[in-house]
Amino acid sequence: MVSLAALIAVFETAPGGEGVLAASRAFAGASVLEHQARRARRAGAERLILLADTAHPDLLAIAQRLRRDGLPTDIATSITDAADRLHPDEPVLVIADGCLAAQAALAAIVAAPPPALLTVADIPGRDLFERIDASVRWAGVALLDGALLRETAEMVGEWDPLSVLLRRAVQRDATRIPIAEDGEDGLPVFAQAPHGLAGIERRLVSGTRGLGQDWPALKVYPLIEEALLPPLFRRQIDPWWLAAGSALLAGIGAVATHALPLAGLVALLLSGPTASLADRLALIRAGEIRGRRWFEVARxxxxxLALVALTIGLARGGQWGWWLLGLLVPAGMGALASARAILARLGERASPPWCASLDGLLWVALPFGIVGLWGGGLGAMAAYALGSFGWAQRRIIALAGR
Incomplete structure (x- = not known):
């Protein structure tokens, strides 16, 4: 099967930008072009071609960052150059200059046979969308093939290559895929529109709320994240640093627990929202965190290790019953993980938010730690883990009985 390529046009300058490319405008922790490329990658594109008049310095820097992120990226300075890089049978996701389409819209058009066009209704206020006919405009995304690009390259001359590609696709009776609009929120946004990016930034932040499935991620962490996310992505902070910071905080917590249990618990607690911030920031940027799984395992x-240190402290003086209680926590969580895997095979993929998780256990221990009742905190964590496992077992029996 021929892999999917993406072709993104990069011609226009930003309004009042003194030669600054519209697609290089800062947006949600990266540039508009990087968001376009990463969304194309999530839609299945395995390589990227940037179609530009010249190899602008900003364009070269963005291409380098995309290559560093693992997306093979070339710059073509003409439609002929772009066509020469494509196999005739290769499907090509074509994205208009500065166009940011929702991930669901990209997934819908990639699933269609080429040629296909993403469309919107022709109503007042949509002048940035190119008109196809009296009732429909192009939404800025198309699925074509390498052969159509080659044919177009032979006839473009001085014409706008994307407009010619659009007309050729229309002449071939391209499938029209209307945007599933939810008011104006479902529409693609163009970097050339001065106020459009601010609105979509707000939607990106709100749309990533509650990524986790447990109650701390749903109820506690958003209170911290909503204040920190906007300044973080405006400063283009790489989420890798936050993910690494979460593992580092957990490591500090493990070391501190032996002598200062409350300080260790606080460090472990802070590692939770830090990891969640990293995940949300990566999702906003439509990117991935290098080594994320290893940071999660390390945490x-x-x-x-912090649990072991706490148990050692409680068991001083030969009170070995604390070891049994301490072992019940990881044993209960391991059993719960196995039960969740069985539930997933039975068709139930999400557990209730109140079900035990690493972060949930830490927050349950906090009130006991504040008053110095560490034995009670250990018992509460064990009861929480085992109670969640008991619920999962009952749910397995109920589903199996059906």
Whole structure:
């Protein structure tokens, strides 16, 4: 099967930008072009071609960042140059200059056979969308193939290559895929529109709320994240640093728990929203965190080490019953993980938010730690883990009985 490529036009300058490319405008922690490229990658594109008049310095820098993120990226300075880089049978996701389409819209058009066009109704206020006929405008995204690009390259001359591609696709009776509009929120946004990017930034922030499935991620962390996210993505902070910071905080917590249990618990607690911030920031940027899985594993291991340190402190003087209680926490969580895997095979993929998780256990222990009742905190964590496992077992029996 021929892999999907993406072709993104990069011609226009930003209004009043003194030669600054519209697609290089800062947006949600990166440039508009980087968001376009990363959304194309999530839609299945395995390589990227940037179609530009010249290799602008901003364009070269963005291409370098995309390559560093693992997306093969070339710059073509003409439609002929772009066509030469494509196989005739290769499907090509074509994205108009500065156009930011929703991920669901990209997924819909990639699933269609080429040629296909994403469309919007022709109503007042949509002048940025190119008109196809009296009732429909192009939404800025198309699925074509390498052969159509080659044919177009032979006839473009001095014409706008994207407009010619659009007309050729229309002449071939391209499938029209209307945008599933939810008011104006479902429409693509163009970087050339001076106020459009601010609105979509707000939607991106609100749309990533509550990524986790447990109650701390749904109820507690948003209170911290909503204040920190906007300044973080405006400063173009790489979410990798936050993910690494979450593992580091957990490591500090593991070390501190032996001598200062409350300080260790606070460090572990802070590692939770830090990891959640990293995930939300990566999703806003439509990117991925390098080594995310390893940071997650490290955080879990440090939490276990902190539990061991706490148990050692409680068991001083030969009170070995604390070891049994301490072992019940990881045992209960391991059993719960196995039960969740069985539930997923039975068709139930999400557990209730109140079900035990690493962050949930830490927050349950906090009130006991504040008053110094660490034994009670350990017992509460064990009861929470085992109670969640008991619920999962009952749910498995209920589903299996059906």
């Amino acid at each position: 879990g291991l440090f939490a276990v």
